[in-house]
Amino acid sequence: MVTRAGTPDGAAVPSARQVAGRRWRASRGVLLALLAMVAIAVALAALRPSGTAQDLDPTSPGAGGTRALAEILKQRGTPVAVSRRAADAAGRATGDAVLVVTRTERLTDADLERLRSAPGDLLLVAPGRDALAALAPGVREAAPSFERADDPDCALPAAAQAGRATFANAETYEVPPGATGCYQADGLPRLVQASIGGRTVTVLGSSSPLTNEHLAEEGNAALAMNLVGARSSMVWLIPDLPEPGAEGGERTLGDLLPFGVKLFFLELLVAVVLVALWRSRRLGPVVAEALPVVVRSSETVEGRARLYRAHRARDRAADALRAGARERLVPLLGLPRGAAQDPAAANGIVSAVALRTGRAEAEVGAALYGPEPADDAGLVRLSDLLDDLERQVRDS
Amino acid sequence: MALTGRLGLLALLGALVPLVLPSWSTLWVLWGVLLAGVVADLLLAGNVRALRFHRSGDANVRLGETAHVALTVENLGRRRVKARLRDVWPPSAGAAPRVTRIDVPAGERRRVEMTLVPSRRGDREAVTVVVRSVGPLGLAARQLSRPAPWRVRVLPAFPSRRHLPGKLAKLRELTGAHVALIRGQGTEFDSLREYVDGDDVRSIDWRATARRGDVVVRTWRPERDRRIYLVLDTGRTAAGRVGDVPRLDCSMDAALLLGALASRAGDRVDLLAYDRRVRARVEGASRTDLLPAMVQAMAPLEPELIESDAAGMVSTLMSRVRQRCLVVLLTELNTAAIEEGLLPLLPQLTARHMVMVAAISDPRVTEMAAARGDLAAVYDAAAAERARADRRRLTAELRSYGVEVVDAPPEEIAPALADAYLALKAAGRL
Numbered sequence: 009m010v011t012r013a014g015t016p017d018g019a020a021v022p023s024a025r026q027v028a029g030r031r032w033r034a035s036r037g038v039l040l041a042l043l044a045m046v047a048i049a050v051a052l053a054a055l056r057p058s059g060t061a062q063d064l065d066p067t068s069p070g071a072g073g074t075r076a077l078a079e080i081l082k083q084r085g086t087p088v089a090v091s092r093r094a095a096d097a098a099g100r101a102t103g104d105a106v107l108v109v110t111r112t113e114r115l116t117d118a119d120l121e122r123l124r125s126a127p128g129d130l131l132l133v134a135p136g137r138d139a140l141a142a143l144a145p146g147v148r149e150a151a152p153s154f155e156r157a158d159d160p161d162c163a164l165p166a167a168a169q170a171g172r173a174t175f176a177n178a179e180t181y182e183v184p185p186g187a188t189g190c191y192q193a194d195g196l197p198r199l200v201q202a203s204i205g206g207r208t209v210t211v212l213g214s215s216s217p218l219t220n221e222h223l224a225e226e227g228n229a230a231l232a233m234n235l236v237g238a239r240s241s242m243v244w245l246i247p248d249l250p251e252p253g254a255e256g257g258e259r260t261l262g263d264l265l266p267f268g269v270k271l272f273f274l275e276l277l278v279a280v281v282l283v284a285l286w287r288s289r290r291l292g293p294v295v296a297e298a299l300p301v302v303v304r305s306s307e308t309v310e311g312r313a314r315l316y317r318a319h320r321a322r323d324r325a326a327d328a329l330r331a332g333a334r335e336r337l338v339p340l341l342g343l344p345r346g347a348a349q350d351p352a353a354a355n356g357i358v359s360a361v362a363l364r365t366g367r368a369e370a371e372v373g374a375a376l377y378g379p380e381p382a383d384d385a386g387l388v389r390l391s392d393l394l395d396d397l398e399r400q401v402r403d404s
Numbered sequence: 405m406a407l408t409g410r411l412g413l414l415a416l417l418g419a420l421v422p423l424v425l426p427s428w429s430t431l432w433v434l435w436g437v438l439l440a441g442v443v444a445d446l447l448l449a450g451n452v453r454a455l456r457f458h459r460s461g462d463a464n465v466r467l468g469e470t471a472h473v474a475l476t477v478e479n480l481g482r483r484r485v486k487a488r489l490r491d492v493w494p495p496s497a498g499a500a501p502r503v504t505r506i507d508v509p510a511g512e513r514r515r516v517e518m519t520l521v522p523s524r525r526g527d528r529e530a531v532t533v534v535v536r537s538v539g540p541l542g543l544a545a546r547q548l549s550r551p552a553p554w555r556v557r558v559l560p561a562f563p564s565r566r567h568l569p570g571k572l573a574k575l576r577e578l579t580g581a582h583v584a585l586i587r588g589q590g591t592e593f594d595s596l597r598e599y600v601d602g603d604d605v606r607s608i609d610w611r612a613t614a615r616r617g618d619v620v621v622r623t624w625r626p627e628r629d630r631r632i633y634l635v636l637d638t639g640r641t642a643a644g645r646v647g648d649v650p651r652l653d654c655s656m657d658a659a660l661l662l663g664a665l666a667s668r669a670g671d672r673v674d675l676l677a678y679d680r681r682v683r684a685r686v687e688g689a690s691r692t693d694l695l696p697a698m699v700q701a702m703a704p705l706e707p708e709l710i711e712s713d714a715a716g717m718v719s720t721l722m723s724r725v726r727q728r729c730l731v732v733l734l735t736e737l738n739t740a741a742i743e744e745g746l747l748p749l750l751p752q753l754t755a756r757h758m759v760m761v762a763a764i765s766d767p768r769v770t771e772m773a774a775a776r777g778d779l780a781a782v783y784d785a786a787a788a789e790r791a792r793a794d795r796r797r798l799t800a801e802l803r804s805y806g807v808e809v810v811d812a813p814p815e816e817i818a819p820a821l822a823d824a825y826l827a828l829k830a831a832g833r834l
């Protein structure tokens with residue numbers, strides 16, 4: 009009967025449903041924010057042009073690879089020298105070769121510097137901002153364009169002969185004076201050719217005309233051949249990822265931070281320690297005291313009720329209800345007190361109750377001494393019937 | 405010693421300085437300034453070590469009422485002390501205010517008034533007094549904790565004392581001292597007086613009538629100077645709460661009312677609190693001392709979570725009282741505890757004493773027994789009926805030993821017990 013836990017009477021214990029509802033209301037804001045973040049992330053990932061490791065690789069037969077172009081060029085007598093490092097590519101480049109530079113986002117500043125000083129013409133495929141600035145100064149990114157097919161509309165022979173070409177989302181460029189721009193979208197070209205530093209630099213705003221997937225569309229193949237063909241050799245640079253720390257040596261975050269900022273953080277640490285010391289010193293101790301036991305006296309009775317219910321103990325429950333009803337009926341009927349629990353007095357009680365209530369003796373007998381109710385509904389009916397009998401005897 | 409938030413804030417603001425003047429010397433100067441400020445504050449703050457604490461005020465308070473305890477702070481130092489003071493009490497003492505400000509000039513005293521509204525019965529002891537005196541710059545403080553012992557004993561509330569006047573009026577009717585001048589009932593011869601119309605003819609003393617030549621009646625009064633032994637069971641069954649009050653507290657309330665009534669009726673009242681050993685005892689208290697002695701003895705009692713030892717209780721009782729007395733046992737009608745513990749010993753007890761058992765029934769069980777409607781309610785009702793049947797059986801069994809049983813819900817137990825006592829007294833069975 010005695011335990012050390014329990015809630016005092018009267019303090020409503022919330023149901024599991026209420027608790028769940030409260031938790032849902034408390035956390036739905038956070039959940040919605042998380043969902044929104046996931047949705048935005050998925051949308052951003054979907055909008056970003058997909059790229060794989062093999063894109064623009066002349067040895068790759070995949071959709072994004074350029075093996076088809078390389079094979080055609082080889083048949084035409086222009087071998088494709090694939091280069092994986094900028095230094096290597098710069099070394100192989102010759103005066104009448106064309107150097108195709110792809111995946112410029114993998115090039116370091118040092119690589120760009122090497123390429124700038126390499127001889128020969130350049131074809132930059134979808135270059136990044138840094139590569140543009142280094143290799144094609146004067147040409148600047150303008151805005152992306154999503155028009156697919158377009159006419160060349162320019163005097164550049166390579167483009168004019170190729171005719172219509174298709175571009176998946178391509179970059180357009182602002183051209184410096186003296187340069188030629190083709191495939192204009194909103195007046196801004198997607199293909200730019202300019203003479204810079206004594207060599208011809210061609211900037212192609214999209215890699216798709218060169219890929220296996222799109223090479224056969226419209227005049228893509230012709231455009232690609234014209235741009236790189238008709239040379240004695242070509243070097244195709246598709247750089248590997250730069251090695252970690254390859255650029256500029258072993259500089260850590262600490263080297264990059266100004267000295268004052270480091271001191272700022274040190275002082276911040278001191279401030280945090282001081283604040284912690286301030287908060288940790290209480291004005292006096294926490295006082296513990298022994299709490300009294302809180303246990304309801306009716307706990308055993310409630311526990312017994314739950315046990316009855318769990319085991320569907322209709323027999324015991326019915327016996328208890330009948331005994332209680334008889335105990336209250338007997339004094340009302342003017343019978344001796346002991347008669348309530350005395351089996352010999354059963355007939356007397358039943359006939360007296362039947363007489364007072366006007367009910368059939370069989371019905372009263374079944375109510376007061378009958379068998380176990382067949383089901384739960386029977387038990388509830390029995391309890392109601394006993395109540396009725398008691399009330400009728402009292403009122404009669 | 406204690407630091408303040410202002411120091412932390414200054415250090416935080418100081419973090420901006422090296423952004424402007426990035427050098428180690430800037431930082432060292434900053435730290436030096438802060439350290440100097442702290443040292444200056446510690447030196448200039450009021451000397452809390454020179455403070456002395458004295459207490460005065462209430463040592464007893466009834467549960468539910470407010471106690472006032474004064475804390476006098478004396479400054480023996482040579483400087484004024486301005487400080488924040490916390491008088492630390494256990495949470496159930498309900499002490500307020502939590503923190504006060506004091507300003508004690510050198511050589512003077514100041515009083516801090518504390519009010520206590522205890523939430524539980526028992527002894528509440530002051531833990532300590534903490535003083536924190538912040539320096540003039542507000543960067544650091546001197547802090548000291550020093551005990552200032554004081555104990556407030558929280559006495560039982562005795563809410564049933566409102567029944568006392570009514571019960572005393574009944575008692576006066578019994579003794580014949582009532583203003584209505586009804587002839588007293590009882591078995592103890594009091595005096596002879598002249599017959600007046602309405603007197604019971606059976607009480608005429610014929611021998612005295614013959615001597616006086618006038619009809620004389622005997623008057624009677626209830627016996628006086630009987631002994632009543634109140635026994636509080638402080639075992640596990642006393643811990644159960646009826647409503648939100650432990651059984652023990654209800655029993656105490658009933659015992660106090662009965663004690664007050666019986667002492668006015670001229671009986672001697674003793675008290676014993678027992679579970680496996682004697683927890684409290686009041687014996688031989690005079691009429692005027694009885695109630696204070698009883699509440700003082702009851703105040704620190706708590707129910708113990710152990711099975712009561714009925715054999716030990718009976719033997720203690722038998723060894724303490726030789727003459728016949730009324731033993732009032734305030735316990736719970738728990739089938740297992742009573743049948744195994746008390747019942748086998750009852751003949752021994754009833755042979756010499758009149759025994760009365762007072763138990764508190766739980767209104768929740770009555771409520772459950774009346775529950776109808778769905779299946780759960782019916783099972784509740786069945787369990788409650790079963791519990792009530794057990795209780796009735798136990799009551800009948802106890803009565804078969806000649807024991808008086810008073811079984812009532814908590815708000816009625818005290819008057820019911822008092823009525824049972826008055827009935828016994830009227831019947832001359834004490």
